[in-house]
Amino acid sequence: MFKIYRVLITQSLAETMTYRVTTILTALFGVLFYVIDLITGGVYFSFTPTIYGWNFLDYLNLITTANLISYAYQFLFVAAHEDLTDQILSGNLDYSLLRPVNAYWFHACYRVDFPSLVTLILTSIIEAVILTRLHPTPLNLLFYLMAVIVGIAFVFALNQIMVTLAFWVDGLTALNGIPEDLMTASARPAKIYPRVIQQLFLWVIPSLAITNVPAQFGHNHPTWLLLWITLVTGLLLILSYIEWQRGLLKYVSAN
Amino acid sequence: MSAPIISINHASFSYVTFTKQSGFSGAWHDLFHRQKSTVAAVRDISLQVNRGEVLGLLGANGAGKTTLIKLMTGILPVNTGKVRLFADQVPFRKRPAFLQRIGVMLSQKSQLAWDLPPLDTLVLLREIYHISHDQFTTWLAFLTKELAVTPQLHVPVRKLSLGQRIKFELICTLIHRPEILFLNEPTIDIDVSSQANIYRFLKQLNQDTQMTIILTSHNTKDIEALAQRVAVINHGRKIFDGTTTGLISHYATAPILEIVTDGPLTPLPAHVRQVDPTHYEVDATALATLPVDPRHILRVSRRNGNLDAILTQLFSEEAPAQ
Amino acid sequence: MKYWVTCQNALLTTLAYRGNLLLHLLTTAINVLVTIFMWLAVYNFSGRVTIAGIQSRQMVFYLIVVNVLALIFSAEPIFKFSGLVRSGNLSVVLMRPINYFVQSFWEYLGRAIPYLIVYGLVTGIISPIFHRGLLYGVSSLLLMAVTYGMFLLMITAISLCSFWLIQVWPLRPVLSALFLLLGGQAFPLQVLPAAFSWLIYNPFSLAGNQLTLLLLGKLSLDQIAITGGWTMLWTVAVLVLIKLTWHRGIRSYEGVGS
Incomplete structure (x- = not known):
């Protein structure tokens, strides 16, 4: 499996080199929207020093961590997910069904998106700077990293579930944008939302927890929610796997 | 005589389609009720194929040839009846050991990565099928030489001609030396000399390695050039099974x-x-x-x-x- | 009549992908809600009643309206036009006995009808602009119409890049970023320090920021006149640009011999 992944990564890189301009532009736009987030954050905090106990630096830590999770997902999986959507919709999965490899992981890892690696590295550097200012304890730093990894898995599972829905519903490609919207909306302090929304997105679909938990570890506010999001993420991964297998059963290629 | 390598008994398959209505009111109607209909693609087909045989499946568009191939390769499950390959393998279970032994080429579906040279896809297949580097190199050199595409191995797929692309699709299908080769419309839309090249090559391969070949086409030239035996599929049913000359004498009234x-x-x-x-x-x-x-x-x-x-x-x- | 069919078809296309339309609206709604809650928290913790002359309740309306406007002022014609140039179908379209630009106006209108209905409803329900006398009402409507025309022309002008650019998709994120930041979609431009006040006369702000403020009754007759003046100015500038580039573009397009 590892050898196959290495080949896939090499191929992604080769493809990226074919479209160098696209790569540069995509990286630039990633940075552009991050900068817009920063400016908007700056505007908010120009009127008040803290919001629900979060100061500007905490807030920066939150949105940067959220971006870190998004970009890591994008680097590792987004190109594969886009490809998978196309393959399902055009009924082109037949070949993958005929290979002696696990098709779920093969498609999930089919391509990495090198343009996002640029933004991922940039965001990581910024986050590292922010963390040195926030001084998390070594243990909290470790939990911070763990929470980020769980976050990436969470975003992956959500997207995988949405993409696989294409087996049943066609013409709803906009569905694939939902996890991204959800994660964008979650890149804010949980407390700004009304109670019901908070509970819903901390516990049921814990997208707010996914962004808030690592940020809290970052400024030394540890939370048990980390356990919960790990559990939910595990369940979502299993769910996406079952959905994939059901989807294959449903799959009747267009002939 | 040894047991058939492919054995199909009373296999049937049908799928569900949705019909779309036109216009504004149609779109509105579709929003709430979609019209379902069941299409029987394969009906009660029985077929045995022996090792080393070249069988041609003939039929018009939509006759059920492709569906039959998909049932044999395990892309689709049978609704009723039985399909067995290599005596005891149920294709739809897709055991890796089974998949390792078959090669499938589906027309109008590509396994080649569009922006990369064919070699990249082949290297990926090498890893997927656990082919040793030496074996891979010699076998690939042989295949590309026989099909006259060695210089194109390093050219991005999007820059290849259709004939060259089809040949590489074929190479991808053969790279792991399958025992049964399924070819669905292999020479559709390609020029005569490429076709002849492919026929000659496949014939030789069949003779040299006893590779079983199942070939579908609505191009009778494919069939006449290659197949020792033909099965005619019409509206999902098998209506003839025998040699090509047998087919002619049977129907030339x-x-x-x-x-x-x-x-x-x-x-x-x-x-x-x-x-x-x-x-x-x-x-x-x-x-x-x-x-x-x-x-x-x-x-x-x-x-x-x-x-x-x-x-x-x-x-x-x-x-x-x- | 033939243009009306174009308009109808565009509307039908929007409705045919109703799933996408609904999800698009949902996405917008989520984004608006996030921004609204963030601003409410800012009002709450800053202890201010108004920020840049806008009360918290008005800020909520502002954010809703400006986001609907962002949907109305779509950049879609750029990608349609680029498709025509790339596929070589532009020649076919140009040979038809209709004016491409007029057609594209109707298409633009048709596509935006669902959003325009939302906008119209919001205007009818919350806007004070029709209670301020005939002159105010008429000049408001006029400003809306002029802005709509200006923005379409600007998009058209940008779409002419397709004659020279191989890929135009990068324009999509750039334009949405511009609308977000310069159009007042992320926050009203009035909250920026006074040194940035000139920003409100950029075309994105005229379409987003200013039209929203108009709807909230935050623009005086004088301000409407100034905004209208800038809109006209941009219109003229863009028209000149189109005149200049169109002929060159067509020549380079035909030169390719597609």
């Missing part, structure tokens, strides 16, 4: 001979009808010998006596009642 001569026949022999000065028709129903001087014959053929004519006639017949 009226024994009317068309004769082309080097000049007008005078006087006109009995049982012969003149179409134009050098074309004649003979009703051979009651004849033991040809009533025309052989020295003047350029060509004799039996009307309704070629595969194309028979198939056109067969496929234009109405669908049987459900």
